[in-house]
Amino acid sequence: MNFMPIRRVAAASFRGTSKRLYSSALSKAEIEATKAEASVGSDTWKKISIYLTIPLCMTFGVVLMKDEMEHIHHLGEHPAVHEPFEYLRVHRKDFPFGDGKRTLFFNPLVNEVRE
């Protein structure tokens, strides 16, 4: 039993077919090309991230949350009207959480318990 020839043949065949069978075996030229491409992409998306997304989210965040807070304040003054339709607040069994009567995100300002 001599395994050496088989081993050598296998190793040679791997070298011949593709270096990339093992993940870090990119050629130097390939790595440089990828780096150059990524460097341009990185700059573009850095600009978009910093100069576009941050101001956009901040502006819309302030404006929309202000509206939302006004709406909530308004709810405090004029509580929601709960219509007695039979397809609303369907509750035939107790929930497996809390006291079993209130839904998961229960808020007395907007929700109602139907026994």
Next chain:
Amino acid sequence: MQLYPNHIVETSPWPIVTSISLANTLLSIVLILQGFNSLSLKISIISLILSMSLWWKDVIIESTYQGHHTTIVMSGIKIGFLLFILSEIFVFLSVFWAQLNAALVPEIELGGLWPPLGIEAVNPFGIPLLNTLLLLSSGATVTWAHYSMIKNTNKKETIISLFLTILYATIFTLLQLFEYYYAPFSFVDGVYGCTFYAGTGLHALHVLVGNTFLIVALYRIIKNHFTQTHHLGFELAIIYWHFVDIVWLLLFIIFYYWAS
């Protein structure tokens, strides 16, 4: 030296443990529907999260310290992950189907209206619009993180951009909680509440998972687990995040804008 590019996995307890945890979770949900309490569900969810974490810990060890993730193995994992995304698409398809089935021709009992009589919809141009902007922004910052990782000159830049992505995702989750708390209807309010919370809730769960995936990628970047040419965990987190992003755009159009 190993002369073949495949990874012959060692015996592991995690497939059977994860399977049993999953089966327990399923049975516990059936028990709850039959009026039992939720103790069994809590235990099985904890054991599910625990077994998944320990399994993935093993996968990270196989890829880093043991070096089993050759290009062929990486390609196999990638194909598996893309098939997983495909199955996720069909999960969401069923929820969208339920919504459109109920919304396109509303039942006469609901007043023939959508949203039904007595239900006040969420304003789509409030928090949902802000959430859309946050998710689109996180898509941009995660692209920045990926390019700067491939550029391979400045690790700090990758960390900052990925941190920004995680920050956007966390704000999204908190705003979604806020919206649920102040929503004028709940999941017991007929088919409208049902499909709304099934759709947005399923998506919110995916945001939580995607955010955890990104946080794990950030931890692994800090710990130098990734290189310029070898960062599959990060790449898959990015693919998953873009999937969650695209689903949100459809949710925003169909569940928020169209149904208000």
